[in-house]
Every structure is written in C-alpha cells, then in structure tokens.
Amino acid sequence: MATIVQKFGGTSVGDTDKIKRVAKRIKQGMDEGHSVVTVVSAMGKSTDKLVELADEITDNPDPREMDMLLTTGEQVTISLVVMALKELGVDAVSLTGWQAGIVTEEVHQDARITDINTSTLEGHLNDGKAVLVAGFQGVSEDGNITTLGRGGSDTTAVALAAALEAESCSIFTDVTGVYTSDPRYVKKARQLGSISYDEMLELAHLGAGVLHPRAVEFAKNYNVKLVVRSSMENVEGTIVEEEATMEQNLTVRGLAFDKNVTKVTVERLPNHYDTMSNLFKLLAEEGINVDIIIQQMTADHGVNVSFSIDSGNLGKTLDLIHGAKETLCYSEVRHESSQSKVSIVGSGMISNPGVAADMFKVLAEEEVAIKMVSTSEIAVSAVVPEKDMIRASEALHTYFGLDEKEQEKIELAKQA
Amino acid sequence: MATIVQKFGGTSVGDTDKIKRVAKRIKQGMDEGHSVVTVVSAMGKSTDKLVELADEITDNPDPREMDMLLTTGEQVTISLVVMALKELGVDAVSLTGWQAGIVTEEVHQDARITDINTSTLEGHLNDGKAVLVAGFQGVSEDGNITTLGRGGSDTTAVALAAALEAESCSIFTDVTGVYTSDPRYVKKARQLGSISYDEMLELAHLGAGVLHPRAVEFAKNYNVKLVVRSSMENVEGTIVEEEATMEQNLTVRGLAFDKNVTKVTVERLPNHYDTMSNLFKLLAEEGINVDIIIQQMTADHGVNVSFSIDSGNLGKTLDLIHGAKETLCYSEVRHESSQSKVSIVGSGMISNPGVAADMFKVLAEEEVAIKMVSTSEIAVSAVVPEKDMIRASEALHTYFGLDEKEQEKIELAKQA
Incomplete structure (x- = not known):
C-alpha cells in the first residue's frame, strides 16, 4: 500500500465546511487504497488574529514565544480535520510537530528540519489510520517548539514525504496547478502538465507564489515527486519532478x-x-x-x-x-x-x-x-x-x- | 529563595490588558525575591469558541481530538504572558503541559496526573526566569496530549506546588477569598481568614465554586498550602491548610x-x-x-x-x-x-x-x-x-x- 503525503493551505481549511471537504478528499485517498498523511496549515485568518494579540502586548515579541503562540493555529486544524474524518467513519489521528517527530535546529521563526523520527507516524499508518500532521512546526533537541518560517507547511509535507519515502506529495492550493504565466494577467496562460525542480525554483523565486522555494529545494534534494493541484476542483494538477517528461520540446516553460x-x-x-x-x-x-x-x-x-x-x-x-x-x-x-x-x-x-x-x-x-x-x-x-x-x-x-x-x-x- | 506557585483563571487573563496586569503581579513576586511558577487558563471565552468549531463538525467529538483542540487555549495565554513579562524587563519562559513534564494517565478529557518531571522547569527557575505553565493539560506515557477535566488548571497549580515543594500555591480568582456563604445572597457573609482542606472540600462539593474539589484533595494529600485571593485587588485572601488556625472556636465554618x-x-x-x-x-x-x-x-x-x-x-x-x-x-x-x-x-x-x-x-x-x-x-x-x-x-x-x-x-x- 503506497503512502501519499498531501498538504492543504490556510484557505483550503478556512472554515468548518472547507474542513469537511478536506476530510472527504482524504477519505477518497484512503478508499483508493493509499496510506494517507495530510499536513494542514492554520485556518484562514487565524494566524493573523494571533499576531494581533501579540501586537497588543509588545512591538518586539520574543521569537520563542511567537512560535509557542502561532503553532496553536495548526494544532486547532488537525484536531478538527480528524473529527470530520471520524464523522465520515474514517479512523484518524492528529499529531503536532513534536508528536510527528519533526526535529529542527534550535532556531525560532525560521528553523530548518534536521531529522524526522517517523516511528509514531508509521505506527498509526500501520494501524490503518489517516494521519494529520500540523504544518509549519517542529521541536528542537532541547524540547522547544519551533517554526519553519514562510511556506513552512509545504516544507513539512515535502520533508515527511522524503522521510516516509512516499509515492508523491500533493500540495493542494487555490489554483489548479502551475501555469506558464499568471492567468490573472496573461489571458492565454495555460496550466503545465509537468515542470522540473529547477524550473519551479526559478518560478518560485520569481514570485509565482504557488510553492515556497525551500519546499521545492527539499523536494529536489530528496527526489520527492510534487503535485500542485486544486483543493476545490477534482482536476489534474502539475507534476514537479526531476525530468519533466511532457512538453520537452518547449525551450521556455514559464x-x-x-x-x-x-x-x-x-x-x-x-x-x-x-x-x-x-x-x-x-x-x-x-x-x-x-x-x-x-x-x-x-x-x-x-x-x-x-x-x-x-x-x-x-x-x-x-x-x-x-x-x-x-x-x-x-x-x-x-x-x-x-x-x-x-x-x-x-x-x-x-x-x-x-x-x-x-x-x-x-x-x-x-x-x-x-x-x-x-x-x-x-x-x-x-x-x-x-x-x-x-x-x-x-x-x-x-x-x-x-x-x-x-x-x-x-x-x-x-x-x- | 522560596518557590511560589500561582494560578490565574480564564477571566483574569480575558484580554491583553488583563494579561499585562497578570505580568505585573508576577513581576511583583519576582521582585520580592521568589522563584515564581505561574499556571494560566485559556483566555476568557476562547475555549467556548473552540468548542463551537468542534460542534460545527460533529455532535460526538473524539475525546483525544478535543484535548488536542482545547489545549491550544492555554498555550496561547502562556506565550502572551511571557511577552508581557519581557516587555517589563523580566526574563521568562513558557512551557506547555508536556514541556513542563506533567505526565497523566492515558485518559482523555478527565485524566489524572501520575507524575511530574520537574527538571526542565527547575532548570529555568535556576536561571532566574519566571516560568509560565499551561494549565489543564498533560501528556500520557504514549505521548498523547491529555486534559485534566473541570478545574484542571487549579489541579495543575497544586500538583506543581507539590512537586516543587513550593512555599504556597495561590489561586487568583474573581473573588477576594472563601466566604462563610455566597455574599451575593447572604448579605452578612464574610471572608474567612483560613479554612481546613476538609471544610473546603465539603464547600467545594456543595457548590461554593471557588476551588475545584480535585485540586483541594490534591493539596490535602500533598499538604500544599493554598491561598485563594483576588486577581483584581491586592488584599489578603483565604488560606486553606491542614489546621485552620484562626476561628477555631467556630463549630460551623461555612x-x-x-x-x-x-x-x-x-x-x-x-x-x-x-x-x-x-x-x-x-x-x-x-x-x-x-x-x-x-x-x-x-x-x-x-x-x-x-x-x-x-x-x-x-x-x-x-x-x-x-x-x-x-x-x-x-x-x-x-x-x-x-x-x-x-x-x-x-x-x-x-x-x-x-x-x-x-x-x-x-x-x-x-x-x-x-x-x-x-x-x-x-x-x-x-x-x-x-x-x-x-x-x-x-x-x-x-x-x-x-x-x-x-x-x-x-x-x-x-x-x-
């Protein structure tokens, strides 16, 4: 049974109706016979609300305490998604960053993952459970809660896919895939079937915004097959992998x-x-x-x-x-x-x-x-x-x- | 340097202004030369809001996931109080239940504390830091996040006071102490200077509502000196201890x-x-x-x-x-x-x-x-x-x- 990792961002889990929809997506993957690990971000604007609270107290919040504060957002989401899965009759369990064994540097707000101890996670997968992991967060060797900085949930998903040797890592987002250009401006922009890591990195750095560069780098280093796809529509996404097989005849990809x-x-x-x-x-x-x-x-x-x-x-x-x-x-x-x-x-x-x-x-x-x-x-x-x-x-x-x-x-x- | 433990409930940390006031209280204890450990609850109505989210998803939420969800409330408070303390120039650090070494039974929503590993906590106290601990929560031997049920933050405070052999455990609340009767109804009710554990237990069970019976039992078993006092006014509270020394001549205490x-x-x-x-x-x-x-x-x-x-x-x-x-x-x-x-x-x-x-x-x-x-x-x-x-x-x-x-x-x- 192949393991797949998928990630849903803040807008995809923005309210409880959307969370129920995510649960259905996960069930679909389980029904297809996969072991499914899902990484989620904080609900919609909830991180902004937490930042506002900190702003009311200080102009210069302590980085360790900001991590303590902000990581609650993802913890809320994982628990709600599991509740929604159980409502669908799917056995599931949520894990915070530290419970999922995601070890990082002793750095706050922008830590890098140094190790992933997958034993707890694999135990739950072997029991046939859907596993929900809080994105964006980890724990240092000293037991402090850390966060991975911008695009952190993408990085969590890719790192877990690498550690679990997953078949693929799907990044569900509010667009249907990676486009040749921004379709809001370039009318004839079209979705790519596939793209290489390096091309995606250039596009990510150049502001395409779909995937965080660090996550793409991680995927490239560990050869994780990434799929960017829509959380709203059930359509094919864009595959990011070493050798983009389609459209090789194109000199310019994006x-x-x-x-x-x-x-x-x-x-x-x-x-x-x-x-x-x-x-x-x-x-x-x-x-x-x-x-x-x-x-x-x-x-x-x-x-x-x-x-x-x-x-x-x-x-x-x-x-x-x-x-x-x-x-x-x-x-x-x-x-x-x-x-x-x-x-x-x-x-x-x-x-x-x-x-x-x-x-x-x-x-x-x-x-x-x-x-x-x-x-x-x-x-x-x-x-x-x-x-x-x-x-x-x-x-x-x-x-x-x-x-x-x-x-x-x-x-x-x-x-x- | 004597260690004191204190606990502030949800109304005492209901907004960021109140959190700043709590920080000043903690600073006061530090300035008096104490090692101060402070347990806080979730901010005001924040727990209710989390419960509402769960209600939108299911009528029958999974107990483990409810614990995962609700424990975020206290985690938010501890980080904000530490930020407020740093703003006052006080070095401080926040610890979740698992970080504070609070081990419980493998039971959700109403777990009992089985062990407290105080090494992390004592390390921070030895470094001269004010330590904030998230109330109401612990971790099971299997690494699952658990909660202690109603009155859980009181229990956290008393258990920490016992484990740290603290001089006293102050429960800050919205009344000034324990009264002979409910002063909202009985006009001549007056505040008691002291009361015994057993009397407090009877009053707690009978609905006096100031302290949770489990916390009082814990205090009795480990001989922790409890002080019930106001978080708003700086006045003497009521001491709960084995032999209530004052007013021994009274047959009826409450x-x-x-x-x-x-x-x-x-x-x-x-x-x-x-x-x-x-x-x-x-x-x-x-x-x-x-x-x-x-x-x-x-x-x-x-x-x-x-x-x-x-x-x-x-x-x-x-x-x-x-x-x-x-x-x-x-x-x-x-x-x-x-x-x-x-x-x-x-x-x-x-x-x-x-x-x-x-x-x-x-x-x-x-x-x-x-x-x-x-x-x-x-x-x-x-x-x-x-x-x-x-x-x-x-x-x-x-x-x-x-x-x-x-x-x-x-x-x-x-x-x-």
Missing part, C-alpha cells in the same frame, strides 16, 4: 513578472577593489534586497553601478547612499521608478543559446525599452517599464509557444 | 446552598436485596447524579425510596423509572420540584453532636419545611423549599455566629 521595481544608478564611483562591497554591504545591513546588479566602466576610469530594488525600499536606499556620500565617493545617484521585471524560465535554455536574443527581439518589436538584463542557466530576466509589463509578457508568451491551444482547452474542459 | 433540587419518591418497591441497586443503576447508566437518598419501610413490608436530583434531570429520570415499571415493581412515583439544599460545614461538628439538632431547631423557628436530610462528619444538609432557601440560610448564618462583625468590617476596609 513566464514570471514582478511589479514595483525601481532601478537605482550610482554614478562615477572610484574604480577600487572594495567599491562594490562597500555599496552593497551598506544596503544588506539594513535588510534591503537587491536583485539585478550591473557594473559599467566610464570613459574616465570611474565605475557606474546600477541595481534593481523593490520600490518600497527606495526612500531608505536613497537615504543610505546619500548618507554615505563621503565614504563611497560617487558623483551622483539617479533612479527610475515604475519599472517591472519580466522573466522567461526553462531548462531547455541551457542547450539553446539564442533564447536571450529572441527575447530581446520580441521586446524590440513591441517597442519595449529594456533597462537591465540578468541571466541564469535556465532563466532570462529583463527590467522593463511597468506600463509595458503585461504587453511584453503576452508577446513573449505567444512567441515562445506557451499559449493555450484550442485542443488543450477542450481536454481541460473534459477533465473538469 | 454555609452553602444549591437551587434547582427536585425530590423524587418511588413508592412500595419490593423489599428485596437488589431493589436499591436496580433503581440507582438505572439512573447511573444514564449519567444522572443522585445526591441524598432516603429509604423507608412501609407498613405492608414494602419500601419507599426518596432521592434528590438536579431539576434539569427530572424528565429523563421519570421516563427511566416509568419505563422500568415492570422490572422495578413499584406502585407509584411522585416528585416535588422547586426545592433547594442548604448545608452547614465545619470540622468542629465532629466533637459537637448537637449541631444537626440546632440546625433543625432554627429551621423550625423559621417555619421552613425540611424535606430530606443528609449528614457527613463535617456537614449537615437539608432539602428545603426553594422559596425559603435564602431566609433559612441567613437565619443559620446568624445562629452559628458566621455574620460579619462591625470590627471586622472596619479591618477589611483598612486592608483594601
């Missing part, structure tokens, strides 16, 4: 974009070995994330440095650079707001050197100005004006053959 | 009463060895609590049996007895509703045989009809019409010397 990008340029810095280090240490120390960086020599042997940041950090960034004018020794700092980043992703690029050139050609034909470019082995990103973002994305989506085809539309309709 | 009593009489049962057993097994199997029982022979060698129940159980009780008419072989069943029970309590009664007679005399003078009587070593209870309950109680309160004296009133006012 297209991501981010708004609220600002390009900052610091002009005529001294051409010195520690120039870059001094500039970016300044920003890093204040927690400002820098994305693309470009360095360019000037005619008079100075250096111009451009970088992109989230527009929300612009004020702080300018203050820091202005404040360090004497130590950095630059002539001027300029910025361009209202930019965006458009990225194409696909492992096929590795053996296809013309992809970046094709991307620039499409953008040129659309008369979209390219402000910055960055490339990785399986992705090319361009910073372009925000007003052109959707138009550029749709043109690239069509050019790289990602548009939904009529035949596929019919097939998806049949599945639904 | 007076309790319960409304909603119904007397049921089953007439002419056969005078057979299993008559009583059959009748009361019938009621016990349906969970109906019977209080006072009187058996009387009839002239024709039958038996009349009267017993008192909570009026809310009357319908069910009559149904059961009517349904078993053939097996019980009685002639008739009658009942008197709108009755009440008035009880006087005091360990001085043991050496004072006239107390019951005095009670009857007072009730006769007040022209109060006595329907049933029961006695224990340190208590006498009488079932009387509900309309006469307060009048009877006030007359007994005065007769047995329990009324507040002018001098005491002045002293209490000075303390406040």
Whole structure:
C-alpha cells in the first residue's frame, strides 16, 4: 500500500465546511487504497488574529514565544480535520510537530528540519489510520517548539514525504496547478502538465507564489515527486519532478513578472577593489534586497553601478547612499521608478543559446525599452517599464509557444 | 529563595490588558525575591469558541481530538504572558503541559496526573526566569496530549506546588477569598481568614465554586498550602491548610446552598436485596447524579425510596423509572420540584453532636419545611423549599455566629 503525503493551505481549511471537504478528499485517498498523511496549515485568518494579540502586548515579541503562540493555529486544524474524518467513519489521528517527530535546529521563526523520527507516524499508518500532521512546526533537541518560517507547511509535507519515502506529495492550493504565466494577467496562460525542480525554483523565486522555494529545494534534494493541484476542483494538477517528461520540446516553460521595481544608478564611483562591497554591504545591513546588479566602466576610469530594488525600499536606499556620500565617493545617484521585471524560465535554455536574443527581439518589436538584463542557466530576466509589463509578457508568451491551444482547452474542459 | 506557585483563571487573563496586569503581579513576586511558577487558563471565552468549531463538525467529538483542540487555549495565554513579562524587563519562559513534564494517565478529557518531571522547569527557575505553565493539560506515557477535566488548571497549580515543594500555591480568582456563604445572597457573609482542606472540600462539593474539589484533595494529600485571593485587588485572601488556625472556636465554618433540587419518591418497591441497586443503576447508566437518598419501610413490608436530583434531570429520570415499571415493581412515583439544599460545614461538628439538632431547631423557628436530610462528619444538609432557601440560610448564618462583625468590617476596609 503506497503512502501519499498531501498538504492543504490556510484557505483550503478556512472554515468548518472547507474542513469537511478536506476530510472527504482524504477519505477518497484512503478508499483508493493509499496510506494517507495530510499536513494542514492554520485556518484562514487565524494566524493573523494571533499576531494581533501579540501586537497588543509588545512591538518586539520574543521569537520563542511567537512560535509557542502561532503553532496553536495548526494544532486547532488537525484536531478538527480528524473529527470530520471520524464523522465520515474514517479512523484518524492528529499529531503536532513534536508528536510527528519533526526535529529542527534550535532556531525560532525560521528553523530548518534536521531529522524526522517517523516511528509514531508509521505506527498509526500501520494501524490503518489517516494521519494529520500540523504544518509549519517542529521541536528542537532541547524540547522547544519551533517554526519553519514562510511556506513552512509545504516544507513539512515535502520533508515527511522524503522521510516516509512516499509515492508523491500533493500540495493542494487555490489554483489548479502551475501555469506558464499568471492567468490573472496573461489571458492565454495555460496550466503545465509537468515542470522540473529547477524550473519551479526559478518560478518560485520569481514570485509565482504557488510553492515556497525551500519546499521545492527539499523536494529536489530528496527526489520527492510534487503535485500542485486544486483543493476545490477534482482536476489534474502539475507534476514537479526531476525530468519533466511532457512538453520537452518547449525551450521556455514559464513566464514570471514582478511589479514595483525601481532601478537605482550610482554614478562615477572610484574604480577600487572594495567599491562594490562597500555599496552593497551598506544596503544588506539594513535588510534591503537587491536583485539585478550591473557594473559599467566610464570613459574616465570611474565605475557606474546600477541595481534593481523593490520600490518600497527606495526612500531608505536613497537615504543610505546619500548618507554615505563621503565614504563611497560617487558623483551622483539617479533612479527610475515604475519599472517591472519580466522573466522567461526553462531548462531547455541551457542547450539553446539564442533564447536571450529572441527575447530581446520580441521586446524590440513591441517597442519595449529594456533597462537591465540578468541571466541564469535556465532563466532570462529583463527590467522593463511597468506600463509595458503585461504587453511584453503576452508577446513573449505567444512567441515562445506557451499559449493555450484550442485542443488543450477542450481536454481541460473534459477533465473538469 | 522560596518557590511560589500561582494560578490565574480564564477571566483574569480575558484580554491583553488583563494579561499585562497578570505580568505585573508576577513581576511583583519576582521582585520580592521568589522563584515564581505561574499556571494560566485559556483566555476568557476562547475555549467556548473552540468548542463551537468542534460542534460545527460533529455532535460526538473524539475525546483525544478535543484535548488536542482545547489545549491550544492555554498555550496561547502562556506565550502572551511571557511577552508581557519581557516587555517589563523580566526574563521568562513558557512551557506547555508536556514541556513542563506533567505526565497523566492515558485518559482523555478527565485524566489524572501520575507524575511530574520537574527538571526542565527547575532548570529555568535556576536561571532566574519566571516560568509560565499551561494549565489543564498533560501528556500520557504514549505521548498523547491529555486534559485534566473541570478545574484542571487549579489541579495543575497544586500538583506543581507539590512537586516543587513550593512555599504556597495561590489561586487568583474573581473573588477576594472563601466566604462563610455566597455574599451575593447572604448579605452578612464574610471572608474567612483560613479554612481546613476538609471544610473546603465539603464547600467545594456543595457548590461554593471557588476551588475545584480535585485540586483541594490534591493539596490535602500533598499538604500544599493554598491561598485563594483576588486577581483584581491586592488584599489578603483565604488560606486553606491542614489546621485552620484562626476561628477555631467556630463549630460551623461555612454555609452553602444549591437551587434547582427536585425530590423524587418511588413508592412500595419490593423489599428485596437488589431493589436499591436496580433503581440507582438505572439512573447511573444514564449519567444522572443522585445526591441524598432516603429509604423507608412501609407498613405492608414494602419500601419507599426518596432521592434528590438536579431539576434539569427530572424528565429523563421519570421516563427511566416509568419505563422500568415492570422490572422495578413499584406502585407509584411522585416528585416535588422547586426545592433547594442548604448545608452547614465545619470540622468542629465532629466533637459537637448537637449541631444537626440546632440546625433543625432554627429551621423550625423559621417555619421552613425540611424535606430530606443528609449528614457527613463535617456537614449537615437539608432539602428545603426553594422559596425559603435564602431566609433559612441567613437565619443559620446568624445562629452559628458566621455574620460579619462591625470590627471586622472596619479591618477589611483598612486592608483594601
């Protein structure tokens, strides 16, 4: 009897009716003859309510106590799902993080899993029970309750799938799978049948938001077959695995974009070995994330440095650079707001050197100005004006053959 | 440095402002040089909200999962109190039941504590930290989360005080201490300086409601000095200990009463060895609590049996007895509703045989009809019409010397 792991996020367990629906899903898996382990998050907005309570008490809550507080959310959900399963006549049992043997570093709010002792969990599976595990949480060697940080429940599910050598790990969410692009903006975006870990990682980092990068990394390292699928509709999802078998002919597998990008340029810095280090240490120390960086020599042997940041950090960034004018020794700092980043992703690029050139050609034909470019082995990103973002994305989506085809539309309709 | 244990109930931690007040109380104890262990309940109505969630899912929630669900309430409180303490500059740490080493039977919703492993707790105390422990909860040998049933947080506090050999265990509540009678009804009721475990037990069982009987029993067995005091006002409370030192001259220490009593009489049962057993097994199997029982022979060698129940159980009780008419072989069943029970309590009664007679005399003078009587070593209870309950109680309160004296009133006012 194969073991499967599945995870339902906060919106999928947002109220007791949704919890009953999750219980039915689990029963379905049991009826199909699987051993089912299910990881759930806290109900809908319940974590926000707990955070509000802490906010009423202090501006600076203790990290250990925040973990103590927030882990109650998932504990509530697991107990309610088990009650709903028993109501359906399914024997089931709930386990908190520590009961499920999820051991983490002695770190609060962003701990990494160091070990999973599956003996209790496997005992319950052998008794034929559905097992519910509280996501997002673990316990340190010293017996302190810890949490895994953002996307923690995804990580819990993937880690359990790895430890139990599960057949697959399904992430149930509010979309039906991974799309070639965000269907809210790119009308012809279509769902992918499969995608590789690396492609998913690039898309996750680029803001696709379906899966947390840490969970994808974990799945890649332990070769866990991930399935992203809808908790609302019973349709096929997207498989994330080492070799995405379908659509291998596609060079580009997905297209991501981010708004609220600002390009900052610091002009005529001294051409010195520690120039870059001094500039970016300044920003890093204040927690400002820098994305693309470009360095360019000037005619008079100075250096111009451009970088992109989230527009929300612009004020702080300018203050820091202005404040360090004497130590950095630059002539001027300029910025361009209202930019965006458009990225194409696909492992096929590795053996296809013309992809970046094709991307620039499409953008040129659309008369979209390219402000910055960055490339990785399986992705090319361009910073372009925000007003052109959707138009550029749709043109690239069509050019790289990602548009939904009529035949596929019919097939998806049949599945639904 | 003496260790003290204190417990704050749900109303004392009902919102974040009250939690901040509790933190100040704890700081006060620390500033006085004590090692302070504090047990807290779930915030105000939070347990009710969790029960509502379970009710939305099932009419028959699994006991293990109810424990999983409800124990989150206390976990929320401990983390918030620690945050509030850190805000006051006090180093503190929260522990769930299992982290505090509270081991119970493998029973859900009403487990008894079997062992307390205090090593983690003592480690934190030795580090000079205030320790917050989630009340009402423990863990079984098999690692399942359990709860201690009604009054569970009181029991947690007393058990920790016993295990830590604490100097005292203060139960902070919404009254200032234990009263000779319920001051909402008996105007001249006054607060007791001290009371013995046995007297407190009788009062607790008789519905005084300040302390749970199980906690008092635990305190008696392990000789833990209990102090009942107000969480709102900083005034002296009532000490519960083996030998109540003050007011030893009083034969009667307290007076309790319960409304909603119904007397049921089953007439002419056969005078057979299993008559009583059959009748009361019938009621016990349906969970109906019977209080006072009187058996009387009839002239024709039958038996009349009267017993008192909570009026809310009357319908069910009559149904059961009517349904078993053939097996019980009685002639008739009658009942008197709108009755009440008035009880006087005091360990001085043991050496004072006239107390019951005095009670009857007072009730006769007040022209109060006595329907049933029961006695224990340190208590006498009488079932009387509900309309006469307060009048009877006030007359007994005065007769047995329990009324507040002018001098005491002045002293209490000075303390406040």
